[in-house]
Amino acid sequence: MTMNRRELLAQGGKLLVLTSAAAAGLESMRVGATPRPDAPKEAQHWWGMIIDIEKCIGCGNCVRACANENDVPDGYFRTWVERYHVEGWDAEHPQVDSPNGAKEGFPPHPERTGKNFFVPKLCNHCTDSPCVQVCPVGATFDSPDGVVLVDKSYCLGCRYCVQACPYGCRYIHPQTNTVDKCSLCYHRISKGLTTACCEACPTGARQLADLKDPKDPVHEYLRTHSVQVLKPHMATGSKTFYNGLDGAVR
Amino acid sequence: MHPLVEGFMYPNEVELQWSILIVLYPFITGLVAGAFILASLERVFKVEAVKPTYRLALLTALAFLIVAPLPLQLHLGHPERSFEMYLTPHRSSAMAMFGFVYLWYLMVVLLLEIWLDYRADIVRLAQTKQGPVGWLYKLMTLGSFNVSEGSRALDDRVGWIVTIIGIPSAFLLHGYVGFIFGSVKANPWWSTPLMPIVFLFSAMVSGIAAVLLLYMAIMKLKQRPIDMRCLDTIAKYLFYAFVIDFSLEMLDLIHRIYEADESFRALDFMVHTRLFVSQVVVQIYLGTLVPLVLLAATQVLRMRENVRRAIYAGAGLLTLIGIFTMRWNVVIGGQLFSKSFLGYTTYKVEFATREGLLPALVLMVLPFVILWVLLKLLPAWPEEEAA
Amino acid sequence: MRDAGHLVRLVAVLVVGLALFFVVRGMVVPAGFGKYGHYRPGALDDNRARLVAYAGQSDCEACHDEVVAARKGSRHQKISCEACHGPLARHADKPSEFKPQLPVVTPLCQRCHEADAAKPKSFPQVVTKEHSGGEACNTCHKPHSPKV
Numbered sequence: 161m162t163m164n165r166r167e168l169l170a171q172g173g174k175l176l177v178l179t180s181a182a183a184a185g186l187e188s189m190r191v192g193a194t195p196r197p198d199a200p201k202e203a204q205h206w207w208g209m210i211i212d213i214e215k216c217i218g219c220g221n222c223v224r225a226c227a228n229e230n231d232v233p234d235g236y237f238r239t240w241v242e243r244y245h246v247e248g249w250d251a252e253h254p255q256v257d258s259p260n261g262a263k264e265g266f267p268p269h270p271e272r273t274g275k276n277f278f279v280p281k282l283c284n285h286c287t288d289s290p291c292v293q294v295c296p297v298g299a300t301f302d303s304p305d306g307v308v309l310v311d312k313s314y315c316l317g318c319r320y321c322v323q324a325c326p327y328g329c330r331y332i333h334p335q336t337n338t339v340d341k342c343s344l345c346y347h348r349i350s351k352g353l354t355t356a357c358c359e360a361c362p363t364g365a366r367q368l369a370d371l372k373d374p375k376d377p378v379h380e381y382l383r384t385h386s387v388q389v390l391k392p393h394m395a396t397g398s399k400t401f402y403n404g405l406d407g408a409v410r
Numbered sequence: 411m412h413p414l415v416e417g418f419m420y421p422n423e424v425e426l427q428w429s430i431l432i433v434l435y436p437f438i439t440g441l442v443a444g445a446f447i448l449a450s451l452e453r454v455f456k457v458e459a460v461k462p463t464y465r466l467a468l469l470t471a472l473a474f475l476i477v478a479p480l481p482l483q484l485h486l487g488h489p490e491r492s493f494e495m496y497l498t499p500h501r502s503s504a505m506a507m508f509g510f511v512y513l514w515y516l517m518v519v520l521l522l523e524i525w526l527d528y529r530a531d532i533v534r535l536a537q538t539k540q541g542p543v544g545w546l547y548k549l550m551t552l553g554s555f556n557v558s559e560g561s562r563a564l565d566d567r568v569g570w571i572v573t574i575i576g577i578p579s580a581f582l583l584h585g586y587v588g589f590i591f592g593s594v595k596a597n598p599w600w601s602t603p604l605m606p607i608v609f610l611f612s613a614m615v616s617g618i619a620a621v622l623l624l625y626m627a628i629m630k631l632k633q634r635p636i637d638m639r640c641l642d643t644i645a646k647y648l649f650y651a652f653v654i655d656f657s658l659e660m661l662d663l664i665h666r667i668y669e670a671d672e673s674f675r676a677l678d679f680m681v682h683t684r685l686f687v688s689q690v691v692v693q694i695y696l697g698t699l700v701p702l703v704l705l706a707a708t709q710v711l712r713m714r715e716n717v718r719r720a721i722y723a724g725a726g727l728l729t730l731i732g733i734f735t736m737r738w739n740v741v742i743g744g745q746l747f748s749k750s751f752l753g754y755t756t757y758k759v760e761f762a763t764r765e766g767l768l769p770a771l772v773l774m775v776l777p778f779v780i781l782w783v784l785l786k787l788l789p790a791w792p793e794e795e796a797a
Numbered sequence: 798m799r800d801a802g803h804l805v806r807l808v809a810v811l812v813v814g815l816a817l818f819f820v821v822r823g824m825v826v827p828a829g830f831g832k833y834g835h836y837r838p839g840a841l842d843d844n845r846a847r848l849v850a851y852a853g854q855s856d857c858e859a860c861h862d863e864v865v866a867a868r869k870g871s872r873h874q875k876i877s878c879e880a881c882h883g884p885l886a887r888h889a890d891k892p893s894e895f896k897p898q899l900p901v902v903t904p905l906c907q908r909c910h911e912a913d914a915a916k917p918k919s920f921p922q923v924v925t926k927e928h929s930g931g932e933a934c935n936t937c938h939k940p941h942s943p944k945v
Contacts, residue, residue, distance in 0.1 A: 323427060
């Protein structure tokens, strides 16, 4: 097929326009919070959390404190603790329990073989959160300081975000019929307080972290400990860093 | 532990999020897409044999498309806020974009094609009918009573273009629903690039089967002869679509079994226990293999007319049950296992609640009621009506 | 083209419909939507508007220096007061109006100190039946300074 120069330019121009349009379209579908140039003063912070598995004693203080602070309805959990029991080298079949989310702690097993530990869980406040990506109307979003929040007056209750969260941290509030989840105690951290769960934790297993504050101990901590996030293969950009996270943890 | 839970589930996962209504929704939009593809067979691909079902297929698609948003509205925590999807659609959300795909399909494809095809009849009825029905027809003419040769030729030409656009639009309409599930990386039962294609082909199968059954039923009710050449052709296309659909589902299954990734053991266990009856017995055997064999038999063996009709009716019914069950297995199945892969929960369908069996049944009957009204307003076989 | 009259009317209906949609949209979309991202900026304030239930340790220490003194050097020194005493922001705000209730001692101690294989080995834990034979923990241990 021969083309003269004019035809070539015309075809090339069409291709360029179509490719750019397609690229722009795909880009807007992609996930990831790009900070806006006129972002408010909140953007001075970039919140995350450190959880130290080696310190957690499964007392459930965090679950109770969160429920008290945020009026979490019974049977639903903004945070919870899981107890793992791993026999031998079989990391694929741990036995896990979380009785009522560990709100009253755990029924004790003083003697047990194998490897046993507690894993507190909460919303990971991901930078590339799949839940924000799928919300059809913008009722869940990334705040300028990195907290994934819910706009209760805008949420339709479609539950797409609940399906999209790989960590199971969302639920539908039975009274408001909208989605609800850990807000990293946004009302507290915006006032300079720490989260309720960190406040109530007796061993310091949970620590709020401001990744943008050069004086925050999180930077030294991340440098000196082997940390992991949950389900790293999902590439959610989780900002909840676990020290001592075992391979058996789901 | 919760009595309905086996093993470990994240505490917030025990309750299912998407109910039988969300099973109904892809089933209904699938019927829409499939019926439309059947209609386009005649209009675009010149399969003249299926012309007797052309208008019926379009009206069937419309009846189901009108009902399609209703299960969603009943399911939403705040249905009064659903218009937000049109006001502030989140461009990265497949669900938001689907609102526009639906609107596009309803207005620019289906309603337009129906209007263009029926316009001459609408004008005639506007001029002859009295009372409120007459006013309805007058409204539908948009004030233009021009049915000259020129205008009818233009309608035909534009209608042809609309159908051409309509085919990828129908693919988009239902492929999108597949994408809504297939793009959820958190759920390995859903997350596969094959999902939109599997949904699409099963949609075509269900839509064609629905029109086939409706044609037989309506002709029987009107005591009119069934055009066997038409019926045989529809059954042939049903068979082809089914072969492709079955191949795709088998491909997905074989791929999963072979790769056996992290989620496989949990999913395999679920299919063998909680999902055994609906997946293996109903969807695969009764809903796919049996109709496939029946339809293959009619393609290969010579059979008398009444035997073929009986087989088409049986195969068609089993197909619809099978495709509904496939939607059930995808939507409900995807929520029965824990994302920790360590446990399972149970789905208890209630009866007379907002998301229970009763509203689901009502919503399944409603399209047929609407179709009956549409057929009264816009007769699908005018030559026979006039006689 | 006279023959296209009906199509022109159809396009007119669509255009009017679209215009109506944009007018309604302009009136109904929440103010400032999209300013910081695809959400209503007021939602940030809504999320900040909740009342605080836990006052935080520094608030307690401001008044209760006798407890601060009692805990000095004890193993429980770093634990937040409200970890055991529950949310007390209302009490910190109006101390005489909201009097906190003393927690029930033994189950409270057991939640942390009952022996469990999943607790870190270095953490002090006992099987209370063997350790105290059913007696309340504060028979021997003072909660603010537990070393016996």
